[in-house]
Amino acid sequence: GENVEQHPSTLSVQEGDSAVIKCTYSDSASNYFPWYKQELGKRPQLIIDIRSNVGEKKDQRIAVTLNKTAKHFSLHITETQPEDSAVYFCAASTGAAGNKLTFGGGTRVLVKP
Amino acid sequence: NAGVTQTPKFRILKIGQSMTLQCTQDMNHNYMYWYRQDPGMGLKLIYYSVGAGITDKGEVPNGYNVSRSTTEDFPLRLELAAPSQTSVYFCASTYPDINEQYFGPGTRLTVT
Numbered sequence: 518g519e520n521v522e523q524h525p526s527t528l529s530v531q532e533g534d535s536a537v538i539k540c541t542y543s544d545s546a547s548n549y550f551p552w553y554k555q556e557l558g559k560r561p562q563l564i565i566d567i568r569s570n571v572g573e574k575k576d577q578r579i580a581v582t583l584n585k586t587a588k589h590f591s592l593h594i595t596e597t598q599p600e601d602s603a604v605y606f607c608a609a610s611t612g613a614a615g616n617k618l619t620f621g622g623g624t625r626v627l628v629k630p
Numbered sequence: 631n632a633g634v635t636q637t638p639k640f641r642i643l644k645i646g647q648s649m650t651l652q653c654t655q656d657m658n659h660n661y662m663y664w665y666r667q668d669p670g671m672g673l674k675l676i677y678y679s680v681g682a683g684i685t686d687k688g689e690v691p692n693g694y695n696v697s698r699s700t701t702e703d704f705p706l707r708l709e710l711a712a713p714s715q716t717s718v719y720f721c722a723s724t725y726p727d728i729n730e731q732y733f734g735p736g737t738r739l740t741v742t
Contacts, residue, residue, distance in 0.1 A: 549729045560733040561733050562733070566730065614678075615678045615686070616731075617663075620673045623672050
């Protein structure tokens with residue numbers, strides 16, 4: 518089955534700096550790659566996603582890049598703010614069998630004011 | 631719309647007890663999922679369903695059972711609770727032709 522690895526597990530940045538989180542996946546049939554943000558004690562919420570027919574997608578301060586050949590994708594947060602502090606999860610799906618998602622282990626991001 | 635709702639929010643079980651975690655969605659989603667999230671870890675799929683009457687195992691199904699008698703409800707049953715089942719349980723749902731999964735607020739379960 519699919520295996521998703523996420524790095525780093527923790528990331529501390531100064532407010533205003535950029536943060537980058539990287540994920541690799543194992544199943545070349547995966548074609549959907551979402552990123553979820555989870556604040557402490559809350560549910561995961563989708564912040565951005567990308568499909569395999571697109572190499573990059575941007576939404577304000579957040580961008581995701583995908584390299585299908587290398588089977589890795591990354592989340593980029595620019596001009597970080599204290600409210601960006603949370604745990605971020607990447608995931609991958611082939612779209613088969615109920616659109617199942619396989620999640621990475623998560624990255625705890627701390628934005629220091 | 632209330633979205634995805636879960637009950638209870640918190641529960642403490644003794645080893646060997648059983649319970650059912652409830653999940654309901656009012657978005658008419660066909661696909662529903664149960665995940666567990668251990669402290670400091672990612673989400674692991676327990677069971678999923680693509681429609682009423684259809685369920686299938688995920689990555690970590692042992693010790694759990696599910697049923698899907700209606701589109702709205704997807705209860706998760708724990709039989710003979712064990713300390714290893716201490717976790718936060720999230721239910722999620724979506725449509726077949728979109729991929730975003732909508733999560734419920736979670737149930738925090740402790741087995742002692």
